[in-house]
Amino acid sequence: MTKNIAIEVYGANIICASCVNAPSSIDTYEWLQAAIPRKYKDQPFSITYIDIEKETADERQKEYIKRIQDDEFFYPLVLVEDEVAAEGYVQLKPIYKELEKHGFKAE
Numbered sequence: 857m858t859k860n861i862a863i864e865v866y867g868a869n870i871i872c873a874s875c876v877n878a879p880s881s882i883d884t885y886e887w888l889q890a891a892i893p894r895k896y897k898d899q900p901f902s903i904t905y906i907d908i909e910k911e912t913a914d915e916r917q918k919e920y921i922k923r924i925q926d927d928e929f930f931y932p933l934v935l936v937e938d939e940v941a942a943e944g945y946v947q948l949k950p951i952y953k954e955l956e957k958h959g960f961k962a963e
Contacts, residue, residue: 867932
């Protein structure tokens with residue numbers, strides 16, 4: 857059994873200007889929340905949505921929010937175990953690849 861993998865999705869209510877026609881950040885979060893357990897049954901993970909327009913007490917999250925606001929990353933920004941897995945127009949393949957680095961196996 858793999859350890860519980862932490863996934864974070866950073867985003868905002870407004871769609872990123874560089875990501876025209878992409879799903880919203882919250883839609884991306886909900887999509888990943890549904891898609892991951894379908895491919896990787898019974899493999900533990902937690903997924904958290906972080907709104908970049910709201911205050912957070914977590915210093916690490918503040919740093920990622922600042923980097924997004926400084927245009928270093930597009931949003932939604934998806935981290936798997938604190939590694940950038942995807943940004944902007946998010947696709948499943950890079951997320952799955954990162955999860956498999958942490959021991960996830962498709963069923």
